[in-house]
Amino acid sequence: MYKFSLVLLLFSFFTAKSQVNPNLLYDEWIKTKTRMIDGSKDVSEAFLSSKFHRWKISKQKLQIDSNPISTYNKSDLDFEIENNYIITSPYSGYEIIKLTQDSLIVVERIKDVNENDKIRKHWFVKSAI
Secondary structure (H helix, E strand, C coil): CHHHHHHHHHHHHHHHHHCCCHHHHCCEEEEEEEEECCCCECHHHHHCCCCCCEEEECCCEEEEECCCCCCCCEEEEECEEECCEEECCCCEEEEEEEECCCEEEEEEEECCCCCCCCCEEEEEEECCC
16 A cells, blocks of 8 residues: 555656646746856856846747847747647757746757756746736
């Protein structure tokens, strides 16, 4: 009986971790921090024209806005959600590490990029917060 309950507990943990509730994802998110996955600072961040990033996520569109004043820096991406991935192209996407009602943590996933000092991790909060 003990082994059965342990297996049931582990199974429920892994299935809950692998599925994302898309209803929590569909909203407006503001990026608060970016680091490389190994914990180091993103050295390209200092050269960006704007550190502001807003994501508006709807059913099949991901709108990325990097300038709150101008509408020229907006880009729309079609995406699909598969388990805990936001797939934006056959070669790239975002792995959802944490998704709650008020926070989102994603890791960029790009085909053939495996070095931890080249993979970015982004922290977001809901814009209503």
